[in-house]
Amino acid sequence: MSAEPILEARGLSKTFRAGGAVFGKPFQAVKDVSLAVMPGETLAVVGESGCGKSTLARMLVGLETPDEGEILFRGAPIKRDRALRRQVQMVFQDPYLSLNPRRTVLDIVAEPLDVHGLAKGAPRTARVEELLTAVGLDPAASSRFPHEFSGGQRQRIGIARALAAEPSVLVCDEPVSALDVSVQAQVVNLLIDLQKRLGIAIIFIAHDLAVVRAISHRVMVMYLGRAVEEGGADRVLVTPNHPYTVALRGSALEPDPARARLARGKATRGEPPNPVNPPPGCRFNPRCPRVTDECRTNEPQMKRHTDAAGVSGVACYHPVHEAVELNA
Amino acid sequence: MTKQADERPVLSVSGLDVSFRTMRGEVKAVSDVSFDLKRGEVLALVGESGSGKSVSTRAVMGIVRGNATINARRMELAGHDLLTADEEQKRKLRGRVISLVFQDALSALNPVLSIGDQLGELYRTHLNVSKKEARERSIELLRSVHLASADKRIDDYPHQFSGGMRQRILIASAIALKPEVLIADEPTTALDVTVQAQILDLLDELRDELGMAILLITHDLGVVARMAERVAVMYAGRLVETGSVDDIFRAPSHPYTAALMASAPRIETVEKLEPIKGSPPNLIAPPPGCAFNPRCTHLGDLCTKVRPELIGDLPGRSRACHYPLVETAHVG
């Protein structure tokens, strides 16, 4: 792997307001998050609904301005110019938001080609049909409009568009959540192939840990706006270190009725984690089985160490595996 | 089966066809779909993306978009005949007797109304409560779907919430009036597994306490395994297999069901995923015989000539295949 990250974020924070954009109570949706992706690498971002994953993604592609921190592309501070927009593409969580209902699929998918003047006429149509086929859609779909498609078909139109200009970084926000497992496998394989061929770096936000395992090299786990654990995908998913990651891993459902039914009635109860009024100390402390007094007063910082499996990090006073404590 | 077995279904659909007229020809999105849903039961509808799951449920709700023709032999909801009901009667049933969690959370919420106004509106028009009470109930409802700081965020607008929050707001509005039948179209796609567990527990409570029946559409086979008693599998607009969750997960009978299950990723392994080979069926000119035949690994002589009917003599178990992997019909 080459030494320089293609995309790097340092200390990103973003504040929103709850209950009105002007007079509402401010809260930090993303707090001091750093990450780096190498060319040809996939970094998965997982975490609880509302923990700031999409906000992070939107900052990385320049759709949202960070309040603090900086984003570097190939080592230089990011500029919102056209050339860069072509390099960094996004697949949106909500396909409806991004598909203009009055444009045909041909024009939607060709948008990056048009914006950057990459293809016209017959080559343009051919490229779009090639992309549609790659994501498992009938190329004849190009003359139709978004409302004529099912949820999963629309999601694939969004993926085809993001791939059109062959970006070097692809930020995917839940890109396969509306797909049946077979089409999902097809799209995951497509991304892996493209990555091998073109060295694309991928940031992959997903909640399906099995898909994360299949596609990612590294995983970052977020909780209430903060990164709480990071490391190689195998390490994080097989031997999670942060108590929240352990909880996440334990809630994943297997496609096996006898086992999956054991989960009935076992979900965490009580107040959901609250970004507007985060608990003092570690943000996970009200739900953590390993909590001690220290956790309730001081916020743990991310501690990283390097071993055979690469860089690993955890922000916790009492990580599950001792090795990290010794190393920290 | 338990005592539910002899009860009359709360939702009964038979012979449902939906087609769309388009410039390129007639799209047969749903063909001859039949199912029954009993009180307190969860039936999972799974299948290929684009196979007609959402369109089927929209047809039941009477809200298909586009240039559609809808036909059915029977469509009954809690004693009401949906085929003869007029628009006004159907409108009254929606929300109180049957409600739908839309697959597309953002387009289902009104972007210019605050969440509090949207939920409060439901209570005010259907239950005729005061503005203040509607607001309090809405906050309670948002708490039940585990939305953080519900009381502070009630005046926020849809775009100010995350994808999974919007999905939970939609679930909240669908269960607000405690309907007898809930159709949940991919209700947990934007939720991480811990919040998903909370929502599934909430749905279980509603079915235990109120006998709410749920038609659950999902691609997540883990969710099917956790929630449903029965499964119906769709391919190219048709039901191709039905049966109990235990039977179908143990031994799928239709080659499509088997291939679908084989392509599911597992957390424990990092093997290359195996999608089903070939392309999705063309719904304007489906292949002759069995629609799955161009992709089937179990092909026989009849497959390209005769379309297999959905048959099965074991109660609740059926499949539409000439050469099933597991015989489910052995009589005669």
Ligand SMILES: Nc1ncnc2c1ncn2[C@@H]1O[C@H](COP(=O)(O)OP(=O)(O)OP(=O)(O)O)[C@@H](O)[C@H]1O
């Ligand atoms: N208005 C329309 N005009 C033409 N075709 C349509 C229209 N609406 C839906 N279709 C087609 O009908 C088929 C069934 O769509 P439906 O939304 O029911 O699929 P689905 O099974 O819900 O898929 P997914 O899992 O991707 O949501 C699709 O192939 C879709 O392209």
Ligand SMILES: Nc1ncnc2c1ncn2[C@@H]1O[C@H](COP(=O)(O)OP(=O)(O)OP(=O)(O)O)[C@@H](O)[C@H]1O
């Ligand atoms: N434009 C906005 N105005 C106000 N609050 C916002 C805005 N965008 C996001 N938020 C809030 O920021 C927090 C993080 O949202 P974000 O969409 O990043 O979460 P997420 O991790 O992507 O969640 P999900 O998995 O549910 O999609 C949430 O509390 C959300 O309501």
Ligand code: SF4
């Ligand atoms: S710091 Fe303490 S409360 Fe936080 S995750 Fe670690 S053990 Fe739990």
Ligand code: SF4
């Ligand atoms: S009928 Fe033939 S082609 Fe269709 S699923 Fe069965 S074996 Fe395969």
Ligand SMILES: [Mg+2]
């Ligand atoms: Mg999101």
Ligand SMILES: [Mg+2]
């Ligand atoms: Mg659908």
